Each structure stands twice: as C-alpha cells, then as structure tokens.
Amino acid sequence: MKLLIVDNEERARKTIHQLVKWEEYGIEQVLEADNGLTAKDIIMREHPQLILMDMMMPQMNGVELMKWVHEHEPTIKFVVISGHDDFDFVRSTMRYGGIDYLLKPVEAKVLSAALSKAVTASLREQQERQIRERQQPQGSRFMPMYADKLLSGLVDDPTHHESTMRMLKDECGLPESFDTVAVALLEVDSSDYKLFQRFGNDADLLYFALLNICNEFLQPRQLGTAFRHPGEAGEITLMVWDAKMSLTVLMNEINEGLYTTLQRRMHFGISPRGTFPSDVPQLYRQAVDALRARNLLESDSYIHHARPDGEGGSGLGDAPDFAASAKDWELAVTSGQHELIAMAVEAWIGKLKKCSTITMAQLEAYDAAISGLQTRMLEHTAGAQAPELYAQLEQEQRTHAASQSASPGFSLMALQDRWQRMLIRLSQKLLTHQRHQR
Template identity: 40%
Template sequence: MRALIVDDESRVRRAITLLVDWKSHGIDELQEASSGSEAIEMIRQSKPEIIIMDMMMESGNGLELMSWVNEYAGSIKFIVVSGHDDFDFVRNTVRNGGIDYILKPIDAEAINAAVSKAVAEWKREDKERNDIQRQTIRLNEFKPLYGEKMLSSFIDDPIPAESTLRKLTLEGIIPEQAKNVRLLLLQVDTGDTPLLKRFANESELLHFAIINICNDFLRSQGRGIAFKYWGATSEIVILLWHQYEAVTDLILQMNEGLFHTLQRRMHFGVSSVGDLPRSIPAQYKEALTAVTRRNLLNPGEYAHTSKPSSVGTGPASLNTGNGYIFFSSVQEDWKMAIMSGSSERIDVVSQKWVDDLSRSGIVTPELLEIWKKDIASFRTRLLREMLGDEADAAFSQLEELDKESKPPFTTGYSFSLFAWRDWSNHYMKQLSRIIMERQARENRTMMDIIKYIDYHYQTEISLQDIASHFFVSREYVSRKFKQEFGINFSDYLGQYRINKAKTLMLNPNLKIVQIAEMVGFHDVKYFSKVFKKQEGVSPKMYRSNLEK
C-alpha cells in the first residue's frame, strides 16, 4: 500500500514519518507533498490508498484537497492533522469522509490508531469493490445467455411470448417500436473440421464468432439480432425487425463479413414476414424447412425460402413429380450387388446411384436424411433375411464398423456426390463381407455337424448335444436343418440311421437286432417302426426282397 503525507512544514512531515509504524499497517511505500496542488499531481500519478494531510497550507489548503479527493479519488482514505481546533474544519473532514481529525502536537498512539482504522476501512471497501466487479463480470457473462434463453423461448415456449417480449424490450434487446419480424436460420456445418480446429474444436467459440460477425451488420443499422438457438446444437437464429424486405442484400453483406474473417459463407433459411412475437414459432419451422430443402447441387445460392412442394417421409419410391429419387428405386440393385459378394458389382451400383442423383437435378439435406434412414432399415431387413438368428450379432459388428466410416454430414456446406458414392460403396462392401463371412461360417458349422453325426450316429445323440458341442443354440441347429434338408434334426438323424441299416442288411450274417444296435437303436421294435415308416416295409421284408 502507498501513503502520502501532505504538509507545508517539513518537520511535521518528518514527525509523522517517524511516529507511524508503517510496516505493521502494511504500508510499504511513503511519499510526501508540501502543498495541496503538489499532492493532487502525486495522487494522479501514484494513486495512494492513504493520505495524512494538514488543513492549513500556504499553497492549496486542506479543504480544497479534501473536496478534490472526495470527487475524483473517492476510494482514498484521509486523516487530517491540524493545529486548529475548529468546528468547521472537523465538520468538513467528516462530510468528505475523513477517518480522523488529530490535533497537533501529534500523539503517536492516536496517529497509529487512525492509520490502522484508515487501512482497515480501505481494505473493506476494496473487497466490496472487487466483489461488485466480479458480480458485474458474471452478470455481463450471464446477460447474453439470459437474452439467448428468452429469445429461444419465442420458438420453444410461445405461451408467455408477450411477457417475454416486454422483458426483452425493458432490457433494450428488442426496440419498443418493433412490431413485425422476419426470421433467418443459419445452420453451422458441424462437419467442417478445418474451421473447428481454428477454434480449438470448441463449437461454442465458433458460434460466438459467427454471431458477433452477424450482429456487427445488424446492430449498426438497428435491423435485428443474431443469437444461439438453445433448441438445437448448431443453429443460429436472426430476428429482423427493421429493413426486413432487403434480406437478400443483408445475407450477401453478412456472408462477405463471414468470408473475410472465417473464409466461409453460410446458408440461411428465410421466413416470410410476421407479427412479433406471435408468428416466430411458425417462422422458425418455415426457415428450417427452407434450409433443409435447399438444393445441394446449387452450392452458390445462400438465401433459401420454403417451397410449396414437399419431400415427405412416406413409403420410399421414385417421385417423378418433383425429381426426388428415393431409395426404393435402387434397393433391388443394392440387394443383388451385396448378395453377389462382387466388389466390381458394388462399384457399378454405387456409381449408378450418384449418377441418378446428379441427373435428377435436386438433392437436399432432408432427402439425404431420408436416404440414411431407408438404408439403415434396408440393412436390418437384409441381415434378418440372410442370417436369421445371427443377424443381431452381425448388426452389432456393423455398428462398430460404422463408427470408423461415418456418412458425410447432410447439412455440410462442402457437399460432394463423390463423397456419398464412396460412403455407399464402403457401406455395401462392409455389409456384403459380413454376410458372406457369417454364411461361410454357418456352412462350415453345418459340415462339421454332419461329420459329427457320421461319427456318432450309433450313440444316443440329441439336438441339445449338437448345440452344446458346437456352441450354438438349439434353434439355430433346427433352423439350419430345415434350410439345408427341408426336415428337422430328428427326422434327418432317423433317415441317416435307416440308410446305414439298409447297407448293413446286405450282410446276411448280421441279425436285425444286431443291425438296430449298430445304427443307434437299442429297441428293435422301435427300429422296425421307424424303418417301416421310412421304407414302407418292415426290416425283415426289406431283407427278403434283397434276397430275391
């Protein structure tokens, strides 16, 4: 802390210097002035916290200095040392916030007590000032968030919209004369990795920069406000309440500003004009529709209005009415290419898809989202159809692979048909590979099961024994026998044993009961029953026919 002693007598200044225990009060810098005018200059330069001053001086008296300090350096605490026991002097000292009025000759205990009180009072007020400053900083940080929340509520919670508008008007965010409004919606490209890297991958910082650039153009002309919409992760909303008819020129200006700073231009969905605030929810939907149905094949257009035609989300089909191509138009081609396992065939199908999209003349973010959902549903159905019970395991495996090969962003500004072609190509090849691998594994498993039966048909063998030995489910084994042979496991085993028994009957030295035991039947009567069911005659009659 700094202290300043102001007195026109050097012996008084010297006395004060010696009498006060400056170190114990935390004062490490001491200065002296011989007049009020000199003191003012020193206060301006060094900004002391404590002043000890005389009331009567030849150049600039203490009353003038006290008034100046009170007006221009109000945080300074001062102590008056005077040889005059004058009521007016004391009253002025108190009026100007003085800590104490000490009469000369100066008592050491009195001056130290006054300095201690002055230091304590300055520290208390400094803490209050710092607390207020921190609160102000937090409030200033919170104000934009508070404003964003209220502005976003126009869209998400329209019931108290009139009350919200009054609050925003009182806060000076929306002018009182604003009656009509047009809404613009800017979708930030969340897949623009190079741009995000410039902001340390902090999307909030990027949004903040874009909002500031837009607001530079809006606030300078009092046209409106841009804010982060809380209802979506990557959307910035602009409300225009002045000069909203010249929206195309405004978007051009903002994009020039964005390009100058970020080297990017943004796409804006534009609503029609409506009443503030009642129309804002509908305007948001209109602008969202406009930006999600913008034609990605025309990247140079940045202002987008909603069209009457609708893509819709009904059954996927080729819609020749508006040029949209849906997944159903290529679904069979994709299925055949995947099931063929041919990499060349998949290449052809992928290229044909993007060629068809290019020829259609229109590709929208909304359409790409529909494609993604239809493709995902197609994959699930195909896995069920081709792998049955194994489909869930294959689906989990593919989901893990999807994390390494994500589709391009549908809202991305750097749209490329080739990027979508490459993704679809990889997607189909992954699916084809997984299906082929699992089918091959199933085929190998069935071959092993048949070999197992060949080696163990003479013993007691059940469906559960097979399932346990090969670590598959009973249902899997049963389903595979139905698929491969058209019969269930028990019928297959019975036929296999009877066929073996027929071969053994060629040996006239083997009795029927022996043959039954040798092929796994421990009850000759049951063997005869099964044999007759399959061959239409009893084992004895079958052997007799062989001997003829």
C-alpha cells in the first residue's frame, strides 16, 4: 500500500514521518509532495491508496486537491492535517469523502486512529470491488475455481501429482522449481455470526474475501498461495514454498491484514516443511492436528505449530471423562427441573475449569458424547419419532446461536450456557412427547 504526504512545510512532513510506524498499517511506500500540483503528478504516476494533506498550500490548495481527487481518483482515502480550525475546510473535507480532519500539532495517537480508519476503509472497498468482480459471468471465475480444484488434488490424491503439477505450472502460475513446502490452515469460526452477517450470510463471499487477503501477502512476493479446499468447510489452505520466510512471521502478517480489514484475528495451524509435492497430504494432516490440539484457553495465541511426530497423541491430554457425569445429566433432563439441569452442567464445567488445557479435540469428543446422550434419550422415549425431534433440537440450537451477540471465540461461560440450554430443550421435547402419548 502507498501513502502520499502533501504539505508545503518540510518540517511538517518529517514530523508525520516520525509519528507513524507505517509497517503496522501495511504501508510499504511513503511519498511526498510540497504542493497540490506536484501531488497530482505523483497521484497519476504512483496511484497511492492514501493521502495525508495540508490545506493551505501554494499553486493548488487542499480544497482544490480534494475536489480533483474526488473526481479523478475516487478510491483514494485522505485525511486532512491542518493548522486552521475552519468550518468551511471541515465541510469541504466531508463533502469530498475525507476520513478525518485533524488540527496541528497532531498527536501520534490521534493520527494513528485516523490512519487506521483510512486503511480499513480502503481495504474494505477493495474487497467489495473484488467481490463484485466475482459476480461477473461464469467464464471470468473459472480460473480461480480450477486452481482451487487442482491445488486440492495435491492434498487428496497423491497418485496424480505429476499431471496436476504440470497443469498448475502451465495454467495457474505455480513456480517452475521448488523442492519443499509447508502447509498452513486458516480456521474460520463458524460461530462468528457477526462476521458472516457482514457478508449477507453468504459464506462463499466471506471465503472469497479471506482468500484475497491471504493471497495479497503470498502471491506478489511469490511466497506461496492460498486456496479453498472444496471438501473442507471452515478452513482455507495455504501452501508456502519460500523456505527463507519465517512461517510464524508470515502468518502474523496475514493476521494483521485480516484484523485491519475485518477486525478479526484467526487461528492458523502450521505443518513442518516437507518435500513437494509428495509430502503435501501428510503436511495437511499435521496442520489439521495442530489446530485440533491448540489450547483454547490461550485466547491470544493464534499461530499453532504441529508437534514432532509421536508427540501430542490424540490431543485429548488428561481431559476429564464425560462418562462419569453423563448419568447426572440424564437424571436432570428426566426430572424436567431447570435448576437440576443447571446444577448438573455447572458441576461438569467445574471439572473443566481445573484443566490447564482444553483442546478442540476434547470439545469434539465431549460434543459427540453429549450428542450420543441426546440420541439415546430420544430413542428411548420417542422411538421412531426420535430423528424428527433430534432435527428440531439441532435447528433450535442453530437459531439460538445465530441470535447471540457474544464475541467469537471460546469461553467456558458460553459453553455452559450452550449445554444448559440444549439440555433444557431436550427435557421439554421429551416431556411434551410423553404428554402427547397419554
């Protein structure tokens, strides 16, 4: 991303340079102009995405420059930094789409906040343009879908690596020569309903935006590529073939790009490096295992490396066994008393609170055990109608979860609430069915 500073005072331009850590905003090049006419020439030649500008300048003042930008380069986002507290200047800034109007001398914190808004607005509009382009006729979308299918083939079908590789190099721009690769998986939180709502609950549009962000960091520097595995929901696969680049640094860079654009950081599972293309299926499984074995209690840790072969086991660790609590849950559900249900779930959560580690593999095992308990109780009470009642419970759970405003991510409190509500609905379904059978 490029940024242009426009101010006729050299000291002011240097001050702005010193106030901002440009790399934190993904700004790779900072240009300068000492008047509006010079700024126009630079804009037409370099096409910056962002402008920080003064108002009172010779030859072409800030209002004239803003008007020209608004007419000729409307995608550029700009922030005014002026020494004049003038309502007409502020009104002109808003009229021509300015992000903010700051008064000199500007503080670093204030400038950073305005710059963050400008960067976010620029990236969001860029994603929206790309999404609109995606909705062009089918032929213009063929190549990305074709590339996804070929790259997924490296994960799924190692017997056809040679023919797949040739097509990827000939038609999809894969480098001619590299020997090693690492696989990373970006995990998309399916419970992050607010994020999905931002894309009209269209998962394809969300994944398209995520892919674009990832590939902005990978493809221009020829570090690797990101693609969507057609058979796997909730993830994006990244292949990194540049052996010199630190995978931790790279995934953190991508995560900051995700946060700037979507206000979300996401979890990455990373495999070790292996031989390309023969090791890709194994590397993919190791990246999956890295995500499943991550400690959900460490909420600020987003990069998860696969453990060496033989370490980590199933990812269940020393987790408490749900079977010991299953009978208490069953009795509570049968009683129909919400207080007993709450006590049974709270007792189980108390055991989990004593754990230093809770992994996704553990939660999957618990959810499977709880699902089995529901099925057994429904079959025992409702017989042939059990599948219909189970489907109703699942739909009610999804509807309730989608209505929640809690932040995405793992919490024992949210887990307790989810399980308690699920058992209450199960109890109500069983009691209602029993009354209808009398």
